[in-house]
Amino acid sequence: MAPVKRTLLLFTLLALTSLAVVLPAPAGAAVACRNKVFNDWYADGKIASTYPIACYRDALKHIPVDAKIYSSLSDDIRSALRAAIRRSHGFTVPRQVGHGFSALGAGNVKGAVATIPSEPHDPNTGTVPAPVAVAPTTADSSSSVPLPIIILGAIAIALAAAGAIGVGVRHWRGRGGTTV
Numbered sequence: 609m610a611p612v613k614r615t616l617l618l619f620t621l622l623a624l625t626s627l628a629v630v631l632p633a634p635a636g637a638a639v640a641c642r643n644k645v646f647n648d649w650y651a652d653g654k655i656a657s658t659y660p661i662a663c664y665r666d667a668l669k670h671i672p673v674d675a676k677i678y679s680s681l682s683d684d685i686r687s688a689l690r691a692a693i694r695r696s697h698g699f700t701v702p703r704q705v706g707h708g709f710s711a712l713g714a715g716n717v718k719g720a721v722a723t724i725p726s727e728p729h730d731p732n733t734g735t736v737p738a739p740v741a742v743a744p745t746t747a748d749s750s751s752s753v754p755l756p757i758i759i760l761g762a763i764a765i766a767l768a769a770a771g772a773i774g775v776g777v778r779h780w781r782g783r784g785g786t787t788v
Contacts (some may be wrong), residue, residue, distance in 0.1 A: 654706035657691035
């Protein structure tokens, strides 16, 4: 009976472990300090210089590639880091640093609305079809667990339970139990 108990215990632990991997983190989970810096900048293009210095350094190491290329996020984080260091040495510095979301050096550039044609224009007549409206996309939360992972976890738990039942039945029959 001891091997069956150990096997059942092993399957139970495996099932609980796979369930822990599948379930999302609790709502009260702590937000990484760098994410606070990123969220501060994404709100208005400026960063408060009141975070711990380690937060700025961590944020500099984890800047998303697109933000590094197409925005002033890394420059603004460096400025906020310098301001926080100066504040720690007793100097007066602005509470917020950054350029904001105004285009730097853009001058009076005006843009036009681009449309996506439903079919290519006819070069013979020169006509271009009317623009097609594009439906907005809804983005899932990046912290949610994908549905296929949840389904695979449930299947793994069901298979582990079926295996444990099979081991128990085999053990029970081997001890001289009656067949059904």
